[in-house]
Amino acid sequence: MTFFDFCAHTFTKARKPLNPHVARLYQLAQQPSRRVVGLMSGTSLDGLDVALCCVHGHGTSTKLELEQFTTVPYSDTVRHRIRQVFAQPQVSLEYLTLLHPWIGQLHADMVLDCLRAWQVPPEAVDLLASHGQTVFHAPHHQHQQPDFAGRSATLQLGDGDQLAVRTGIITVSDFRQKHVAAGGEGAPLATYGDYLLLSSSTEARVLLNLGGIANFTFLPRLGDASLLPFSTDAGPGNTLLDATVRQRLPELAYDEGGKLAAAGKVHAGLLAHLLNASFFTAPVPKTTGPELFSAAYVRQAQERTQTQHLPLEDLLATLTEVSAAGVALALEQTCGKQPALAIYASGGGVHNAALLAALQRRLPACTFATTSSLGVPPDAKEAILFALLANETVAGTPLAVPLAGIPAVLCGKISLPA
Ligand SMILES: Nc1ncnc2c1ncn2[C@@H]1O[C@H](COP(=O)(O)OP(=O)(O)OP(=O)(O)O)[C@@H](O)[C@H]1O
Numbered sequence: 001m002t003f004f005d006f007c008a009h010t011f012t013k014a015r016k017p018l019n020p021h022v023a024r025l026y027q028l029a030q031q032p033s034r035r036v037v038g039l040m041s042g043t044s045l046d047g048l049d050v051a052l053c054c055v056h057g058h059g060t061s062t063k064l065e066l067e068q069f070t071t072v073p074y075s076d077t078v079r080h081r082i083r084q085v086f087a088q089p090q091v092s093l094e095y096l097t098l099l100h101p102w103i104g105q106l107h108a109d110m111v112l113d114c115l116r117a118w119q120v121p122p123e124a125v126d127l128l129a130s131h132g133q134t135v136f137h138a139p140h141h142q143h144q145q146p147d148f149a150g151r152s153a154t155l156q157l158g159d160g161d162q163l164a165v166r167t168g169i170i171t172v173s174d175f176r177q178k179h180v181a182a183g184g185e186g187a188p189l190a191t192y193g194d195y196l197l198l199s200s201s202t203e204a205r206v207l208l209n210l211g212g213i214a215n216f217t218f219l220p221r222l223g224d225a226s227l228l229p230f231s232t233d234a235g236p237g238n239t240l241l242d243a244t245v246r247q248r249l250p251e252l253a254y255d256e257g258g259k260l261a262a263a264g265k266v267h268a269g270l271l272a273h274l275l276n277a278s279f280f281t282a283p284v285p286k287t288t289g290p291e292l293f294s295a296a297y298v299r300q301a302q303e304r305t306q307t308q309h310l311p312l313e314d315l316l317a318t319l320t321e322v323s324a325a326g327v328a329l330a331l332e333q334t335c336g337k338q339p340a341l342a343i344y345a346s347g348g349g350v351h352n353a354a355l356l357a358a359l360q361r362r363l364p365a366c367t368f369a370t371t372s373s374l375g376v377p378p379d380a381k382e383a384i385l386f387a388l389l390a391n392e393t394v395a396g397t398p399l400a401v402p403l404a405g406i407p408a409v410l411c412g413k414i415s416l417p418a
């Protein structure tokens, strides 16, 4: 008897009615498709990405239709509250405790506003897939806590129970903890969704995400058993650029189109110093965050190279080069020198022409496109990823295909609305 036969048998025999949400979960698992809202708020703190998806099937037969997508921008107040704890080694425990349900409520209200605007009643949504807000990422090779040497941890705020209770929609959240429990660093999780949705039988692909942090998934051509799907962080994407722009020009959130960087000259001494971080030569897979790649990291490098008075344009040109070099180095670590790969980019960095040009210069044998040429809008990719992961949690089984160095587990915790 399979698990589902057993449940069906038990449901029909049970005298006491089951929690209707458990019955609904059982029914959802068996439906041919599920309507899932994927939510992502990344390290850039620009807002909450909301993707309404219809996910057909599961596992390698998954097909996904993106019905709606939007980014709900964070207000200054929201950003200010998150920054009280974001990537800080010491915070008020009271503040952190209060922030967890508050972000959950905030995200729930943002979802309800989007559904209202799209004229989709919450009852017509099967699942919410909520990443939450990463506030600290502590992979074993990066944190400085000897009591926990060799251990990795990561913390996302925005309690799933708040989302489930406020929206009435079954919510899958806190995806990264299972990855840590199974021996990973809690990231990148993109491998799973990229593999299920974007593998090709005609080419090996690299899915490059240029968010606050840059990360990529390498997908061997389907049928090529000599290589395994693989993901790693590569280093900073936009995080150093954003921090620098915010510091010098507080009225701007980022360097629009990378125009300031494009007008600057790379400072070779500062670049070499910035690329000295042991992260860049550490073996893959590896992860990182703004805990390492911060304004303080740039300031220290400037002090040591006496480049504090570099014009903003030159500093941004140099930091752009750091991001591009990080990606090129990690790709070389994964695929060998001068890789010739089909790269499909996503994340906010695709709007930064200076960053794309630097990548092309450092990876001359690669071809570049965005994921829109694969049918996935670059700004929506991460929110879609979490919709896929929640679909797997409810209807899938752990991937049978081995992923290089990455635990093949189903991720996420399920919150019932009542
Ligand atoms: N028009 C633009 N010109 C230049 N840069 C842009 C533009 N639009 C977005 N960006 C950059 O993209 C960033 C947001 O990217 P994205 O939303 O992918 O990051 P994230 O998801 O928060 O990060 P992560 O993937 O690390 O969690 C912005 O902070 C900015 O640096």
Ligand SMILES: CC(=O)N[C@H]1[C@@H]2OC[C@@H](O2)[C@@H](O)[C@@H]1O[C@H](C)C(=O)O
Residues within 6 Å of the ligand: 042, 043, 134, 137, 154, 186, 187, 188, 189, 190, 191, 209, 211, 212, 213, 214, 215, 233, 287, 288, 289, 382, 385
């Ligand atoms: C801890 C954390 O939130 N990491 C994010 C971040 O943003 C990009 C990069 O760093 C990646 O490792 C990860 O997100 C994506 C969605 C991932 O897990 O694949």
